[in-house]
Amino acid sequence: DAGVIQSPRHEVTEMGQEVTLRCKPISGHNSLFWYRQTMMRGLELLIYFNNNVPIDDSGMPEDRFSAKMPNASFSTLKIQPSEPRDSAVYFCASSHSGSLYEQYFGPGTRLTVT
Amino acid sequence: QQQVKQSPQSLIVQKGGISIINCAYENTAFDYFPWYQQFPGKGPALLIAIRPDVSEKKEGRFTISFNKSAKQFSLHIMDSQPGDSATYFCAARSGSARQLTFGSGTQLTVLP
Numbered sequence: 001d002a003g004v005i006q007s008p009r010h011e012v013t014e015m016g017q018e019v020t021l022r023c024k025p026i027s028g029h030n031s032l033f034w035y036r037q038t039m040m041r042g043l044e045l046l047i048y049f050n051n052n053v054p055i056d057d058s059g060m061p062e063d064r065f066s067a068k069m070p071n072a073s074f075s076t077l078k079i080q081p082s083e084p085r086d087s088a089v090y091f092c093a094s095s096h097s098g099s100l101y102e103q104y105f106g107p108g109t110r111l112t113v114t
Numbered sequence: 115q116q117q118v119k120q121s122p123q124s125l126i127v128q129k130g131g132i133s134i135i136n137c138a139y140e141n142t143a144f145d146y147f148p149w150y151q152q153f154p155g156k157g158p159a160l161l162i163a164i165r166p167d168v169s170e171k172k173e174g175r176f177t178i179s180f181n182k183s184a185k186q187f188s189l190h191i192m193d194s195q196p197g198d199s200a201t202y203f204c205a206a207r208s209g210s211a212r213q214l215t216f217g218s219g220t221q222l223t224v225l226p
Contacts, residue, residue, distance in 0.1 A: 031212045042218045043203060050212060091157050095212065103214065105157030
């Protein structure tokens with residue numbers, strides 16, 4: 001039973017480069033969440049989708065960040081251009097409407113921007 | 115008003131001891147309070163959750179105590195084990211909202 005799948009697991013890039021993080025939610029889940037985790041700010045919700053539609057993107061730090069969910073089984077989080085302060089672990093989580101309470105998190109992508 | 119305040123930031127407990135992590139909230143619309151456990155290199159995973167219509171929920175060695183009037187809830191880990199060493203997050207959700215508001219996390223270390 002596959003959980004939430006994220007790729008890549010680790011990403012090292014130089015400042016100014018474009019970074020794309022990918023997520024495959026659990027099959028049948030209709031809500032998807034992107035989080036960012038840092039020591040300083042903890043776990044922050046960036047954006048969430050319901051039925052592939054962005055519902056709340058108020059956590060997206062700035063215009064350099066964008067997220068898409070073209071279908072129920074795939075989402076991307078893009079950072080362009082990347083900056084050193086974007087270095088963090090980015091998590092994707094999914095849930096289904098029958099269990100609004102429990103979010104299933106992926107293993108995360110550790111992003112380092114040098 | 116959307117914040118959930120969590121304490122302590124870190125906690126060290128001897129094996130067999132009781133670990134207690136506290137959270138407080140302001141938003142009275144919150145109606146679901148889960149706790150998530152995160153091991154290094156992994157994503158958070160749901161540990162236990164409670165609704166405000168009960169004052170306590172117990173699952174094995176893990177217990178949530180809930181005080182609605184004080185707007186506080188806590189996680190108690192009885193007979194703490196080294197394998198419990200992880201970061202614990204409290205969270206809260208309001209109504210039909212799908213998003214959770216997370217606390218800042220508590221890094222628990224259980225010494226052997």
